[in-house]
Amino acid sequence: MGKRAEIIRNNWFMLGYVFRVVPRYAVVHLFMQALFGLFDVMWGILLIKLVVDAVTISQSFTPVLLAAGGYLLYGSLIQIAAGYVYEIFAPIQLQKLDKAMQEELFVKAIKMDYSRYHNPEFFNQFVWAASQTEGKAAAVLDHAAALLKNIITVSGILTALLVLNPLGVVVVLVGMAARFIITVYSNKVRFRSELESKPLERKKSYISRVFYLPDYAKELRTSRIAAPLMDDYGDANGAMQQVVRKYSPRIIVLQVLNNYVFRVLLMDGVYFAYTAYQVIVLHTISYGTFAAVTNGVWTMGWSLNNLIDSVTAFQKNNLYIRKLRGFLEEEPQMADSSHPAVMPESPKEIKLSNVSFTYENSGKPTLVDINMTIRPKEKIAIVGYNGAGKSTLIKLLLRLYDVTEGEIVYDSKNIKAYRAEDYRAQFGVAFQDFQLFAASLAENVWMDQVAEGDRELNARVVQALHKADFGERLSRLNRGLQTELTREFSDEGQIFSGGEAQKIAIARAFVRPCSVLILDEPSSALDPISEYNLNRAMLEAAGDKTVIFISHRLSTTRLADRIYMMEHGKIIESGSHDELMRLNGSYAHLFQLQAGRYQTA
Numbered sequence: 376m377g378k379r380a381e382i383i384r385n386n387w388f389m390l391g392y393v394f395r396v397v398p399r400y401a402v403v404h405l406f407m408q409a410l411f412g413l414f415d416v417m418w419g420i421l422l423i424k425l426v427v428d429a430v431t432i433s434q435s436f437t438p439v440l441l442a443a444g445g446y447l448l449y450g451s452l453i454q455i456a457a458g459y460v461y462e463i464f465a466p467i468q469l470q471k472l473d474k475a476m477q478e479e480l481f482v483k484a485i486k487m488d489y490s491r492y493h494n495p496e497f498f499n500q501f502v503w504a505a506s507q508t509e510g511k512a513a514a515v516l517d518h519a520a521a522l523l524k525n526i527i528t529v530s531g532i533l534t535a536l537l538v539l540n541p542l543g544v545v546v547v548l549v550g551m552a553a554r555f556i557i558t559v560y561s562n563k564v565r566f567r568s569e570l571e572s573k574p575l576e577r578k579k580s581y582i583s584r585v586f587y588l589p590d591y592a593k594e595l596r597t598s599r600i601a602a603p604l605m606d607d608y609g610d611a612n613g614a615m616q617q618v619v620r621k622y623s624p625r626i627i628v629l630q631v632l633n634n635y636v637f638r639v640l641l642m643d644g645v646y647f648a649y650t651a652y653q654v655i656v657l658h659t660i661s662y663g664t665f666a667a668v669t670n671g672v673w674t675m676g677w678s679l680n681n682l683i684d685s686v687t688a689f690q691k692n693n694l695y696i697r698k699l700r701g702f703l704e705e706e707p708q709m710a711d712s713s714h715p716a717v718m719p720e721s722p723k724e725i726k727l728s729n730v731s732f733t734y735e736n737s738g739k740p741t742l743v744d745i746n747m748t749i750r751p752k753e754k755i756a757i758v759g760y761n762g763a764g765k766s767t768l769i770k771l772l773l774r775l776y777d778v779t780e781g782e783i784v785y786d787s788k789n790i791k792a793y794r795a796e797d798y799r800a801q802f803g804v805a806f807q808d809f810q811l812f813a814a815s816l817a818e819n820v821w822m823d824q825v826a827e828g829d830r831e832l833n834a835r836v837v838q839a840l841h842k843a844d845f846g847e848r849l850s851r852l853n854r855g856l857q858t859e860l861t862r863e864f865s866d867e868g869q870i871f872s873g874g875e876a877q878k879i880a881i882a883r884a885f886v887r888p889c890s891v892l893i894l895d896e897p898s899s900a901l902d903p904i905s906e907y908n909l910n911r912a913m914l915e916a917a918g919d920k921t922v923i924f925i926s927h928r929l930s931t932t933r934l935a936d937r938i939y940m941m942e943h944g945k946i947i948e949s950g951s952h953d954e955l956m957r958l959n960g961s962y963a964h965l966f967q968l969q970a971g972r973y974q975t976a
């Protein structure tokens with residue numbers, strides 16, 4: 376598809392979206408701008424001619440009075456209407472538009488394959504565009520409205536000039552064509568300059584973020600990392616100055632040609648002198664026509680600028696809309712089967728047969744030939760060194776990724792046979808890298824809306840928090856379950872310690888009825904004794920659920936029915952704690968190392 380066709384198609388797509396969501400606003404906005412365009416033509420040319428001719432030729436006051444009255448009436452009505460449309464009607468409609476678009480994108484984002492978020496190209500291209508949509512659809516309508524207004528003004532003035540002073544039209548058309556070509560070329564130059572500055576801007580923006588975001592504040596204060604970062608900032612800044620030096624001379628020349636040579640000199644100067652000559656020496660046009668056409672050409676000067684601006688704006692919109700559509704048109708690879716299997720209600724066997732997995736963009740498999748059978752209600756521990764593949768295994772179990780080879784079977788069916796949503800609902804999960812959200816404590820545990828008056832649900836949340844050893848802390852919170860988390864929206868938002876936050880995340884795993892509990896290093900922020908107590912409490916609380924937990928602290932793994940020891944993406948040992956100790960392999964070695972540390976501590 377040609378570039379121009381793509382620009383039109385993409386802007387049309389966005390305009391269509393606006394018309395679907397806020398049709399009344401779209402029509403009213405276009406109509407208002409058309410009225411403004413007409414206003415410029417009628418009063419910028421016709422009124423002037425009428426008045427000046429009335430004064431200099433007919434010497435009649437009536438046309439002047441009529442023109443002034445008409446001007447006042449049209450002007451006042453259009454301003455009152457604009458006040459209502461743009462101050463009252465538009466803000467509400469624009470909110471509606473934003474909400475519709477964001478909701479569509481939120482739903483799409485959740486359905487998007489999890490793996491896509493770890494593909495940097497996809498993330499930069501599409502996810503970023505989708506997260507920046509605010510106001511973008513409205514902007515396309517604004518540009519369309521501006522285009523309509525300026526087309527009306529320019530074509531109206533051209534028609535008037537053609538009738539009043541056809542020779543002058545030649546001058547104007549030459550000027551317009553030249554200015555149009557120059558603008559298109561200078562846009563290209565600007566685009567190249569932007570393209571070269573973009574990576575530098577990204578680098579600068581990253582470094583600024585590092586200095587202001589709380590996530591980096593500790594390291595910045597306790598290390599000398601600021602020095603190389605500031606150096607990098609300086610380098611990026613220097614490189615941006617080079618870009619400016621490289622492109623500015625060309626841009627200045629083009630601007631002089633555009634604004635001075637073709638606009639001031641040709642369209643304003645030469646044309647002005649020529650029409651003055653027509654009126655004073657040749658007497659071929661009236662004073663009224665002189666005033667009207669010179670003013671018309673002047674009005675056309677800035678209308679043309681606006682017209683070119685709106686064409687440029689459509690080009691810019693296109694870059695953005697292309698990415699947005701890329702995001703919207705992305706189909707999840709993990710599509711649900713059209714005849715999904717029915718999910719069993721009680722815990723069932725999970726079996727991994729010859730499972731291997733390689734991350735996209737990674738040449739090496741992270742998991743190799745994993746075989747595992749987890750019987751209902753078993754308590755399973757997965758242990759191993761950093762990077763062994765434990766969390767990846769959990770992600771496969773949750774079907775955040777699909778296996779590259781082999782299969783995972785739940786209740787004798789490949790997990791792909793179930794609807795992903797139903798399948799994942801079987802699991803209560805506490806992630807290693809959990810997030811707390813800017814919502815109430817209750818909502819952070821239930822992970823959905825919780826009405827303050829819903830006593831049953833609130834009681835369940837309290838029970839889950841108790842199971843996660845958060846009960847005592849809860850009793851010290853003034854607003855209890857209604858406590859707002861994070862300072863994102865409220866200065867009174869509660870900040871919890873790492874361990875406390877982790878307990879809230881653990882409570883999530885307990886709060887819903889589910890068959891399998893997955894706890895990925897659920898207590899890494901806790902001291903070893905609290906961790907042991909918490910794990911014991913958790914295993915007891917888990918009751919008749921299957922439990923799979925990852926832990927680096929081997930004291931807790933004694934409680935498991937079976938332990939899998941992983942290394943470099945493979946299971947190297949499996950069995951109960953006693954069996955593995957008797958085996959005297961890697962697990963036993965690791966266990967003794969840790970036990971020794973606690974004894975000497």
Ligand SMILES: Nc1ncnc2c1ncn2[C@@H]1O[C@H](COP(=O)(O)OP(=O)(O)OP(=O)(O)O)[C@@H](O)[C@H]1O
Nearest residue numbers: 493734737741759760761762763764765766767768
């Ligand atoms: N999204 C990803 N893309 C590419 N490689 C990844 C991705 N996530 C993890 N890896 C790689 O996979 C390997 C296993 O990571 P994983 O997080 O599963 O290990 P782990 O055993 O849970 O480690 P830890 O104990 O440190 O949490 C690591 O080498 C890691 O770099």
